[in-house]
Amino acid sequence: MTTFLLAGGGTAGHVNPLLAVADRLRERDPSARVLVLGTREGLESRLVPARGYDLLTIDKVPFPRRPNAAAARFPARFRRSIGEVGEILAREHVDAVVGFGGYVSTPAYLAARRAGIPVAIHEANARPGLANRLGARFAAATGVAFEGTPLPRSRVVGMPLRREIETLDRESVRAEALGAFGLDPARPVLLATGGSLGARRINRTMVDAAAAILATGWQVLHLTGAKSEVADPALDGYRMLEYADRMDLALAVADLAVSRAGAATVSELAALGIPAVYVPYPVGNGEQRFNAAGVVAAGGGILVDDAAFTPEWVAAELVPLLSDRDRVRSMAAAAAAVGFRDGTDRFIALVDEALAAGRTARPGRGGAAGGPAEHA
Numbered sequence: 001m002t003t004f005l006l007a008g009g010g011t012a013g014h015v016n017p018l019l020a021v022a023d024r025l026r027e028r029d030p031s032a033r034v035l036v037l038g039t040r041e042g043l044e045s046r047l048v049p050a051r052g053y054d055l056l057t058i059d060k061v062p063f064p065r066r067p068n069a070a071a072a073r074f075p076a077r078f079r080r081s082i083g084e085v086g087e088i089l090a091r092e093h094v095d096a097v098v099g100f101g102g103y104v105s106t107p108a109y110l111a112a113r114r115a116g117i118p119v120a121i122h123e124a125n126a127r128p129g130l131a132n133r134l135g136a137r138f139a140a141a142t143g144v145a146f147e148g149t150p151l152p153r154s155r156v157v158g159m160p161l162r163r164e165i166e167t168l169d170r171e172s173v174r175a176e177a178l179g180a181f182g183l184d185p186a187r188p189v190l191l192a193t194g195g196s197l198g199a200r201r202i203n204r205t206m207v208d209a210a211a212a213i214l215a216t217g218w219q220v221l222h223l224t225g226a227k228s229e230v231a232d233p234a235l236d237g238y239r240m241l242e243y244a245d246r247m248d249l250a251l252a253v254a255d256l257a258v259s260r261a262g263a264a265t266v267s268e269l270a271a272l273g274i275p276a277v278y279v280p281y282p283v284g285n286g287e288q289r290f291n292a293a294g295v296v297a298a299g300g301g302i303l304v305d306d307a308a309f310t311p312e313w314v315a316a317e318l319v320p321l322l323s324d325r326d327r328v329r330s331m332a333a334a335a336a337a338v339g340f341r342d343g344t345d346r347f348i349a350l351v352d353e354a355l356a357a358g359r360t361a362r363p364g365r366g367g368a369a370g371g372p373a374e375h376a
Contacts, residue, residue, distance in 0.1 A: 001031050001032065001033060002029065002031075002032045002033070002095050002096075002355070003032070003033040003035065003092055003093055003094050003095050004022075004025055004032065004033065004034050004035065004094070004095065004096055004097075004098055004351075005035050005036075005037055005056075005088065005089065005092065005094045005096070005097050005098070005108065006018050006021065006022055006034065006035070006036045006037065006098045006099075006100070007036075007037040007038075007097060007098070007099045007100065007102075007104050007105045007108035007109075008037075008038070008044070008099060008100030008101055008102045008104065008105055009036075009037075009038035009039060009042040009043065009044035009045075009048075009100075009102050009103075009104060010038075010039070010042040010043065010044070010102040010103060011042070011043060011102070012043055012196075012264070013124055013125070013262060013263055013264060014044075014100045014101055014102045014124070015042070015043050015044050015047050015048070016160075016162065016264060017100055017122060017124055017159060017160040017161075017264070018036065018044075018100045018160075019047065019048070019051055019053075020160035020161055020162055020163070020166075020344050021098065021122070021160050021344060021347060021348060021351075022034045022036065022051070022053055023051070023163065024160075024344045024345065024348055025348065025351075028348075033092070034053055035053070035054050035056055035088075035092060035094070036048045036053050036054065036055050036056065037055075037056050037057075037058065037085065037088070037104050037108055038055055038056075038057055038102075038104055039057055039058065039059070039060040039103060039104060040057050040060075041060055042060075042102070042103075045057070056088055058081050058084050058085060058104055058107065059077065059080075059081060060103045060104075061077045061078050061081050061103065061107070063106075063130060078107065081104075081107040082107045082110050082111045082114070083111075084107070085104075085107045085108050085110075085111035085112075086111040086114060086115060088111075089111055089112065089115050089117055090115070094112075094117055095117070095118075095355060095358065095359075096117065096118050096119070096120060096351060096354055096355045096358060097109065097111075097112040097117055097118070097119045097120070098119075098120045098121075098122070098351055099119060099120070099121045099122070099131070099132070099135055099139075100121075100122050100124070101121075101122075101123065101124070101128070101129045101131045101132045102129075102131060103131070105121075105131040105132065105135060106130070106131040106134055106135070109121075109131070109134065109135035109138075109139070110134075113138055116358075116361065117358060118140040118141075118354040118355060118357055118358030118361075119135060119138070119139040119140055119354065120139060120140060120141045120142070120143070120347075120350055120351040120353075120354040120355075121135050121136055121139045121141070121142045121143070121151075122142075122143050122144075122145075122157070122160065122347050123136075123142070123143070123144045123145065123149055123151055123154070124145050124159060124263040124264070124267075125145070125146075125149075125263045125287045125290070125291060126144075126145070126146040126148065126149050126263070126287060126290035126291045126293065126294075127149075127150075127285060127286065127287040127290045128144075128149060128150065128151055132151065133151065136151040136152055136153070136154065137152065139153075139354070140353065140354035140357045140358065141155075141350035141351065141353050141354040141357075142154040142155070142350070143155055143156075143157035143346070143347045143350045144156055144157065145157070145158055145159040145263055145267055145291075145343070146263075146266075146290070146291060146293075146294055147294050148290075148293070148294070155350065157340070157343055157346035157347045157349075157350060158267065158271070158339070158340025158341075158342065158343030158346055158347075159263065159264060159267035159268075159271075159340065159343045160343050160344040160347055161267065161268060161271060161341070161343055161344060164248045165247075165248060165251070165268050165271065165272070166271075166341055166342070166344065168248050168251065168252060168272060170251070170252045170272060173248075173249065173252045174252050174253060176249070176252075177246075177249035177250070177252040177253045178253055180246065180249050181221055181239055181241075181244075181249070181250070181253065182239060183219055183221065183239060183253060184219055184237065187217060187218060187219045187237065188217070188218050188219070188255040188256070188322075188325070188328075189218070189219055189220070189221055189253045189254055189255050189256075190213060190218050190219070190220050190221070190254075190255070190256050190257070190258065190322065191220075191221050191223070191250055191251070191253070191254035191256070191257045191258070191259075191274075192206045192220060192221070192222045192223065192257070192258040192259070193222075193223040193225075193250070193257070193258075193259050193260075193265075194223075194224070194225050194259065194260055195225060195259075195260055195262065195265070196225055196226060196243065198224050198225020198226065198227050198228045199225065199260055199279065199281070200229065201279060201306045201307075201309055202258060202259070202260070202279055202309065203222075203224050203225070203228055203229065203230045204229075204230060205309050205310055205311055205313075205314060206220070206222055206230075206258065207222075207230045207231070207233050208311045209311040209314040209315070209318075210233045210235055210238050211233075211235065212311070212314060212315055212319055213314065213318070213319065213322065214235060214236075214237050214238060215319075216319055216322040216323050217322075218237075218255075218256075218322050219237035219238070219239070220237065220238045220239065221239050221241075221250060221253060221254070222238065222239065222240045222241070223241055223242070223243055223244055223250065224240060224241070224242055225242065225243065226242060226243065228242065251268065251269075251272055251274065254274050255274075255328060255332075256274070256275050256276065256277070256321075256322070256328055256331075257269055257274050257275070257276040257277070258276065258277045258279065258318075259276055259277075259278065259279070260278070260279060260280065260281050260288060261278040261279070261280045261281070261288035261289065261291045261292040261303075262281075262288060262291065263287075263291050266278070266291045266292050266295060266301075267339070267340070267343070269295075269301075269335065269339075270295050270300060270335045270336070270338055270339030270340075271336075271339035271340055271341045271343075272336075272339070273332045273333065273335050273336030273339065274332065274335060275300050275301060275328060275331030275332050275334070275335050276295075276300075276301045276302075276335070277301070277302045277304060277309075277318060277321075278292040278296065278301050278302065278303050278304070279304055279305075279306055279309045280292065280303070280305070280306065281306070282305070282306040282307070289303065294338055295334075295335055295338050295339075298334045298335070298337060298338045299330065299331060299334035300331050300332070300333075300334035300335025300336075300337070300338060301331070301335065302317070302321075304317070
């Protein structure tokens with residue numbers, strides 16, 4: 001029996017690929033033990049147990065950004081976190097640590113290194129976080145979602161995707177999806193979404209430019225998010241919802257999207273061959289611009305700054321695009337050419353490599369990669 005400890009959490013960007021990998025590990029080998037390391041505060045505290053996995057928690061120890069009392073306490077707290085993970089690794093007889101970034105990953109990587117347990121890392125963003133920049137220095141295998149991600153010895157594997165996205169046959173479910181959203185089968189669909197909480201700029205501009213967009217012959221499926229500040233324009237062909245219970249159906253009807261450029265969003269749209277206008281979130285370290293860079297360079301998307309995404313930009317750039325169906329189809333093909341539907345399996349192949357390397361270095365830990373392991 002092989003035991004994996006998957007480390008990551010805090011945000012959906014860490015938790016969702018972690019769960020996709022966990023599910024696939026369990027599917028291919030029901031005897032495998034899949035444990036998850038996270039915090040009590042992160043999104044994983046709800047999503048991981050709901051998916052049926054054991055969640056082991058340690059304290060959240062953020063790296064200090066300025067000299068203060070928290071910075072003075074950090075070294076002792078951080079050493080304690082590493083020690084706690086080390087105890088978990090020994091107690092649970094962990095064979096491999098698989099990390100996805102976030103607060104818990106750094107102590108997990110360092111504890112695994114100390115114990116001689118192989119580490120495999122997945123980096124979802126084109127601009128990697130601190131934990132994965134550290135862990136990749138000694139990881140046995142590192143997979144990245146995007147070309148050009150600056151991590152040593154990394155390989156592009158794409159994003160581990162949810163099963164319903166990975167296997168989505170858009171053509172076969174399109175009629176069902178159009179019916180579910182009350183959309184016209186004769187008109188192409190522009191999907192606008194800013195994520196679960198919404199995007200103020202996207203929401204405002206889409207509503208203000210609704211009439212001009214509809215005049216092109218397209219219809220709109222607008223998912224506003226939970227904190228929307230806009231009202232439904234109540235126009236024929238404009239369908240506004242706070243969220244979609246079946247996001248796979250929303251993606252099945254989309255002929256073009258307007259969205260933020262989170263790593264998962266870019267990966268899902270490219271994997272499904274959906275061209276997009278990407279409006280990167282303007283706060284943070286700018287990683288969303290880098291996430292979209294590859295598909296934009298390939299011709300599968302357009303990048304526009306948040307401040308520039310206005311009704312005037314829509315009139316000058318988006319309306320002509322919607323009126324050029326051949327260009328939209330060309331963009332769709334370009335997006336599909338750089339997308340990965342098999343990111344989960346490609347990354348698990350790296351996990352197997354790390355596991356095999358670890359067993360070579362520690363022959364008492366078991367047999368060949370993917371096979372049963374016996375613990376001393």
